[in-house]
Amino acid sequence: MLKIALGQIEVIPGQPDRNTHNMLDMIAEARRAKAHIIVFPEMAIPGYLLGDTWEQTAFLQDCEAFGQEIIAASTDICVLFGNVAIDWKKRGDDGRVRKYNAFFAAQNGKLLGDDNFIYPFRIKTLLPNYREFDDTRHFYSMRKLALELNKPLTELLKPVNVTIAGQKIKLGCILCEDGWGDDYHLQPPAILHNNGPVDLFINISSSPYTFNKNNKRNRVFSREASELNTPLIYVNNVGLQNNGKTIYTFDGASTVYSGSGEIIAYCPTFRAEIQYLTLNLIDKGTSLPMLSAPSDDTIADIYQAIHYGAEKFLVSIGMNKVVVGISGGIDSAVAAALYTDILGPENVLLVNMPSIYNSATTKGLAAKLAKNLGCLYTVIPIQEAVDHTINQLKTSPITNLTTGAETNLTVSGFVTENIQARDRSARILAGAAAAFGGGFTCNANKSEMTVGYSTLYGDQAGFLAALSDLWKHQVYALAEYFNTKVFGRTAIPQETIDIVPSAELSFAQAVDEGKGDPLIYPYHDYLFRAFAERWNRATPEDILTWYSKGILEQEIGCQRGLVKRIFPTHQDFIADLERWWKLYSGMAIAKRIQAPPVLAISRRAYGFDHREAQNRLYFTTRYNKLKAELLNK
Secondary structure, eight states: OEEEEEEEOBOOTTOHHHHHHHHHHHHHHHHHTTOSEEEOOTTTTTOSOOGGGGGOHHHHHHHHHHHHHHHHTOTTSEEEEEEEEEEEEEEOTTSSEEEEEEEEEEETTEEOOTTSSSSSSEEOSOOOOSTTOOHHHHOOOHHHHHHHHTOOHHHHOOOEEEEETTEEEEEEEEEGGGGOGGGSSOOHHHHHHHTSOOSEEEEEEOOBOOTTHHHHHHHHHHHHHHHHTOOEEEEEOEEEEEOSSEEEEEEBOOEEEOTTSOEEEEOOBTOOEEEEEEEOTTTTTTTSOOOOOOOOOSHHHHHHHHHHHHHHHHHHHTOOOEEEEOOSSHHHHHHHHHHHHHHOGGGEEEEEOOOTTSOHHHHHHHHHHHHHHTOEEEEOOOHHHHHHHHHHHHHSOEEOTTTOOEEOOOOOHHHHHHHHHHIIIIIIIHHHHHHHTSEEOOOOOHHHHHHTOSOTTTTTOSSOBTTTTSOHHHHHHHHHHIIIIISSSOOSOHHHHHSOOOOOOSGGGOGGGTOOOSOOHHHHHHHHHHHHTSSSOOOHHHHHHHHHHTOHHHHHOOOTTHHHHHOSSHHHHHHHHHHHHHHHTTHHHHHHHTSOOEEEOSSSOSSTTSOOOOOOOOOOHHHHHHHHHHHTO
16 A cells, blocks of 8 residues: 655745745655655746746756755655756757756655666656747757657656565656647657556646646546556646746646546645545555546636636735726726735725716716725726826927928827726826835736727736636626625626626717627627637638538537627628737737736636737638628628
């Protein structure tokens, strides 16, 4: 019988001293509990998403030294952990010292694994280079090492031999992506097993939370364990890491699978803790009771990830006060509820900034929200400042210093709308946040971010875009969740949930007349999601193909029959599609590049996860042909 400790720790990126301290505490606890093995996540010492910190030699030396402390602490216990491994005598593809994303196994003060491999550690074979991952920029893979050594990869992937309580055990040590080999031409677990056979697979990971990802991972790893008839332990970290433009939560959810693929243990999400499992390698864990891991595809899971991520981000930047500009609408109301839930109402200042276009209805809803939440509240009208700005622009002469000719600017209605948004954010909210001793929020949702339905340096400004990976329908669902589950009362007014969404920047957006945003969210949420989140991202050619075949709603996931109700003619549909595609692939890119960091929860968040270039607008040849065929019918 093997007693195993799952060390689901919070990994603090770029803080190897703190991470090592926490690991040493867990090792001591596991030793007292007489565990034979303790398993820590991938890159447990340095953190994972560190950007070009990986290019700092002094930092690498620290990580190596802290790794030695963990090795020294392995008396009477086998410690499995992730760290960067450095071969100071070799170079990587970037000309810097060679670095490996490595799996270390230590016992009684010594590293294991060099009896059948060139290093006393194992190297990540499959380096992900998609979404938030940038491993190939910094690390040397097992695949490259095999080419360098002129050896087949199948010869290098070997189990780690360890003896525990007199029992010889072969450990299949794999790192994160190595267990997700479906899209690669090789599968490291199967190769390891052929070179063993392996008695126990250990997958150490640093895997960010993604909505509904754990359900897929359970299917993949359960199948892997079952096909190889070998128990598999997956250990992931919790915490918050980022790559500048996108903030990722790490949910842990460490799980153990029996040799038949059943879940026999798991750790709770978003909580650092140590859990123990006694595993019988003879029956491959099949004698333990089967468990049902909780799903991660509900609005409760989104709430947990958003709350955890925003709270950790505030701690990481040392911010404990927040200013939220509230309009009476749904996005600002949900943002206000979120930060009130995290910081308490006394640390949240809600600011309503009406102009002549704001209705008594929404002004009243803003005040009602503040009262319901118990937050600090102020009203700062903007019309006088907006009028002054417009007057200055209109009346300040523009002089051609060569000819002496003078002209004046014309301020259009569209420019007036943007002046209002910028006055609210760049002047009032920025000033209020500085005076209050905090930061001000960006309340944009993902639908708005997709097509740039926001004002640069205006409502798209802020220290964090906590809701910008949520589609509008998810924002509404989160509002209901705050009322029913978090506060247990109507904190966000029902009228705010029911009212037509509107920016209220002109009389054409009068909410009391049912006038609002140009976005039809029940359709455009799903259209935009096809642009942004599909693995093979949809283009107008794909959309028009599905539309012409009558399968568009099925493909993008919106309500059946909705497209016909919204667009009576092909011309109407195509005009709408091209309008938003032009914005999505045009001006919206410039806005997204300059947007605040986005808190990620989806399979594709904006920021580093959605790497974009500011290219010219393009429609494919087949799209133009399909368009002509439809319009000629």
